[in-house]
Amino acid sequence: MEQSVKSFEQGLVPFNAEEFKWAARYYRELLRFFPPNDLVYGNLGFCYFYLGDYERAIRAYQRAMDLEPHLYLYYWDMGLILFQVGEVRSATFFFDTALRLLPSTVVFYETLAEKLPAKNKNMVTLVELLKRRAGEDENRIYYYLGLANFLDGNYPLAAGHFNKAITLNPKDISAYYYRGLAMEKLGNKQQQSHDFQRVSYLKSRGVEERENRTENLRLHLNTELVVLRYLGDK
Numbered sequence: 219m220e221q222s223v224k225s226f227e228q229g230l231v232p233f234n235a236e237e238f239k240w241a242a243r244y245y246r247e248l249l250r251f252f253p254p255n256d257l258v259y260g261n262l263g264f265c266y267f268y269l270g271d272y273e274r275a276i277r278a279y280q281r282a283m284d285l286e287p288h289l290y291l292y293y294w295d296m297g298l299i300l301f302q303v304g305e306v307r308s309a310t311f312f313f314d315t316a317l318r319l320l321p322s323t324v325v326f327y328e329t330l331a332e333k334l335p336a337k338n339k340n341m342v343t344l345v346e347l348l349k350r351r352a353g354e355d356e357n358r359i360y361y362y363l364g365l366a367n368f369l370d371g372n373y374p375l376a377a378g379h380f381n382k383a384i385t386l387n388p389k390d391i392s393a394y395y396y397r398g399l400a401m402e403k404l405g406n407k408q409q410q411s412h413d414f415q416r417v418s419y420l421k422s423r424g425v426e427e428r429e430n431r432t433e434n435l436r437l438h439l440n441t442e443l444v445v446l447r448y449l450g451d452k
Contacts, residue, residue, distance in 0.1 A: 238265040256286035264295065272303050290319035294355060301362060310366045313359050320359075324352050357386035361393050368396055373403040389425050391417050 242265035245258050252258075263278030279296045286292065297312035327349045364379030380397035383390050398413030 238268045241265050242269065254281070254285055256282040256289070256292070259285065260292055260295070263299075267299050267302075272299060275299055288319060288322060290316040290323050290352075290355070293319065294359060297359075297362065301366065306366045306369050310363060310370075313363045313366065316359050317356070317363075320352055320356055324349055327352070353386070357383050357390060360386065361390065361396075364393065364400075365396055368400055373400045376400045377404065389420055391420050391425055394420070 242262055245262040245265065248258055249255070249262075259278045259282035263275045263282060266272070266275035266278060276296065276299060279292055279299065283292045283296070293312040293316035297309040297316060300306075300309035300312065360379045360383035364376045364383060366376075367373075367379060368376035377397055377400040380393045380400065383393040384397070387393070394413045394416045398410045398417070401407075401410040401413065
């Protein structure tokens with residue numbers, strides 16, 4: 219296990235530098251010489267996604283989910299890829315599954331934090347970082363669920379998801395904007411006006427929109443998660 223973790227870390231050098239062709243080649247070689255590893259498949263899937271090979275990206279993420287069916291990150295990423303290629307209804311299944319699995323992942327992080335020596339501040343900090351990332355992902359998942367349902371014409375459900383996204387992040391410009399559009403479709407002009415005014419206000423305060431789906435995928439699968447998983451298994 220330790221050797222495979224070290225090998226995975228080496229692959230992250232080109233991965234984090236966005237040299238995705240090299241990284242994809244490295245991960246394929248890694249899978250030839252080590253037992254199947256969900257994290258390797260996950261990063262390989264992202265490399266394919268970034269390179270525009272969506273078919274192989276989907277296959278790699280599916281393999282990751284087969285190996286580790288309880289980690290919300292793979293379902294979240296798969297949903298983003300399917301959404302990106304226009305498979306909106308299929309994406310909602312993976313977004314819903316990611317939401318269902320997210321709490322158990324946070325519990326895993328919390329349990330792991332209790333196992334770590336208090337003096338190991340670096341690892342404790344990493345666990346807190348992963349927990350915070352999970353919270354940010356929850357906001358994004360609700361946003362994309364709202365957007366998927368909006369595009370599918372289910373405006374009441376879309377508005378409900380945007381409500382949850384805004385509750386989790388009151389500065390979510392995109393959620394306010396699309397909730398405003400959903401309210402327009404539902405005939406609620408007052409709420410529509412409020413949401414659009416909120417968008418204008420947040421933009422005037424320098425809050426930026428987070429529409430880069432590639433950035434949402436990046437950094438989910440990283441050395442810290444591999445190391446923490448390894449420590450949790452000991």
